[in-house]
Amino acid sequence: MVKKYLRRKPLEYERKIEEGVFDTQTIGALRKLMKLNIIDSMGGVISTGKEADVFKGYIKGELRAVKIFRIETTGFKDIAPYIEGDPRFRLHGRKHEIVFEWAKKEFRNLGRAFHAGVRVPKPFKVLRNILVMSFIGNNSDPASPLNAISADQIKNPKKLSKLLLDNLKNLYQKAELVHADFSEFNVLMKFLNEPYLIDFAQAVLKNQLNAEMFLQRDAENFVRYFVKFGLKFSRQEILAKIQVGKA
Ligand SMILES: Nc1ncnc2c1ncn2[C@@H]1O[C@H](COP(=O)(O)OP(=O)(O)OP(=O)(O)O)[C@@H](O)[C@H]1O
Ligand SMILES: [Mg+2]
Incomplete structure (x- = not known):
């Protein structure tokens, strides 16, 4: 207070x-x-x-x-x-x-x-x-960042990957932004199953200089995070879903 x-x-x-x-x-x-x-x-x-x-x-x-x-x-x-x-x-x-x-x-x-x-x-x-x-x-406890949640607490990694990808796709296609620091550190998990993207100061307009490079890095972080669950995405596949997948 x-x-x-x-x-x-x-x-x-x-x-x-x-x-x-x-x-x-x-x-x-x-x-x-x-x-x-x-x-x-x-x-x-x-x-x-x-x-x-x-x-x-x-x-x-x-x-x-x-x-x-x-x-x-x-x-x-x-x-x-x-x-x-x-x-x-x-x-x-x-x-x-x-x-x-x-x-x-x-x-x-x-x-x-x-x-x-x-x-x-x-x-x-x-x-x-x-x-x-x-x-x-x-409720009144802050949601944990995804990096602080152990793999066995993520009950449905496939569903989580889809929710995150949908958000990244909307961010790119509708808000026309690239997060540019996407990783498990900047995802808050409400009730362990509702991911929120946070930390947007560095996010850039998708047409901005460097945006493509940042998007590639975000896609790489996405791929890297899900490998531990045995989900094998390629960076190209993720990029394609974000950039041209159906919004
Ligand atoms: N809206 C929010 N609701 C609850 N907790 C939040 C919220 N925004 C941020 N936090 C908490 O604060 C932490 C840091 O927030 P954020 O990632 O936006 O800052 P940061 O720029 O990374 O700061 P730093 O780099 O100095 O750690 C998050 O990991 C989360 O625990
Ligand atoms: Mg952060």
């Missing part, structure tokens, strides 16, 4: 500042999101990473996922290939401005995917380095 949490636990807050997450500007942005009624309080951490930390948030008791992109400690030097040739975004300015663009890019990509019917979190708002989206979980 950030409002209370900030007042009652200044030490926690200061520790967060040291970690480069809740700097004063981020606090300001969280307050603004509260004023705008996007969230009314913050909950615990769902995940901490190199580029972003994801927290639970609440609005009128309903859960949200709040992704806060790190401004100080990011490895954002490699983002150029994902922005070049995309007229929606620019790659200049100070570091924090680039991070804001990156957050905006994830918001816009999620919106495009969501409206095309791809199973992704619904984006609600982006403000500076903070993205608020629907919470993917099993």
Whole structure:
């Protein structure tokens, strides 16, 4: 609960500042999101990473996922290939401005995917380095990423491969996007059988420079993941299904 949490636990807050997450500007942005009624309080951490930390948030008791992109400690030097040739975004300015663009890019990509019917979190708002989206979980527990689920818990790998492929196909054909970081790390499994694609900041328009190369890599990751279940797809077959399969 950030409002209370900030007042009652200044030490926690200061520790967060040291970690480069809740700097004063981020606090300001969280307050603004509260004023705008996007969230009314913050909950615990769902995940901490190199580029972003994801927290639970609440609005009128309903859960949200709040992704806060790190401004100080990011490895954002490699983002150029994902922005070049995309007229929606620019790659200049100070570091924090680039991070804001990156957050905006994830918001816009999620919106495009969501409206095309791809199973992704619904984006609600982006403000500076903070993205608020629907919470993917099993009731109040966050859904596990596919990489954290053991093979024997996947009861029907063939069905999972089909669901994922349908989503990648809709993403490409309807939203006209390539995920560009598709792997089991960026799939959340609701109730162990409903896969959601997440992490869209690096996703690119399908006509963009480098999109074809990213799509090939996504297809390779798809093939590699399913080999352990004895499902042998070829990369070409997967590419064909995504690009020209019936949508
Ligand atoms: N909408 C959501 N609902 C529930 N959990 C989420 C949601 N979005 C992200 N998460 C959790 O946060 C984790 C990281 O999210 P994401 O993949 O978008 O960030 P990232 O850019 O990979 O961050 P980093 O590279 O710093 O780890 C996910 O693996 C998942 O556990
Ligand atoms: Mg990720």
